[in-house]
Amino acid sequence: MIQYEINISGRVQGVGFRYFTQKQAAMLDLCGWVKNTPAGGVQVMVQGEKAVLDTFVDYLRIGPPPSRVSKVAVAEMPVTSNFPDFKVKY
Template sequence: MVQYEIKVIGRVQGVGFRYYTKKQADLLGLNGWVKNLPDGSVLVTVQGNETDVDTFTDYLRIGPARSQVTSLQKVKIQAGNLSREFSIRY
């Protein structure tokens, strides 16, 4: 089990990015959360097995149709106790 903090930069707010992120995480059985940041980026904390998290990260690079991801920063962090679901934080 690994845990990452991922910051997604680009046109990622107002385009359904958080809902897209939750859908992909749910399909892969990952735990964590996603939220918009004041600087216009999106922050994701995700936990699961390494292969699924890598696949998830690939989906984040693509994003939903109206988004445009210009960069993605992925940092491995110490695994903590996350809820058994993936949520959208407001």
């Protein structure tokens, strides 16, 4: 298992992006969290197998219909603890 920190920018707040992310994570059986950032982007911390995480990132590059993703930055992180599920943080 590996962990990704993903930062998404563009028109990603106010368009259901966090809930879209949670739905995709649940579909792929991934654990972690998603939250809005003060800079207007979305940050995701997610754990799973590399191939599944890469598929998840592909979904995030598309986003829900009203969004416009301009950049997706992915960084592999060391797994320090396991997330029990996937949550939307407020």
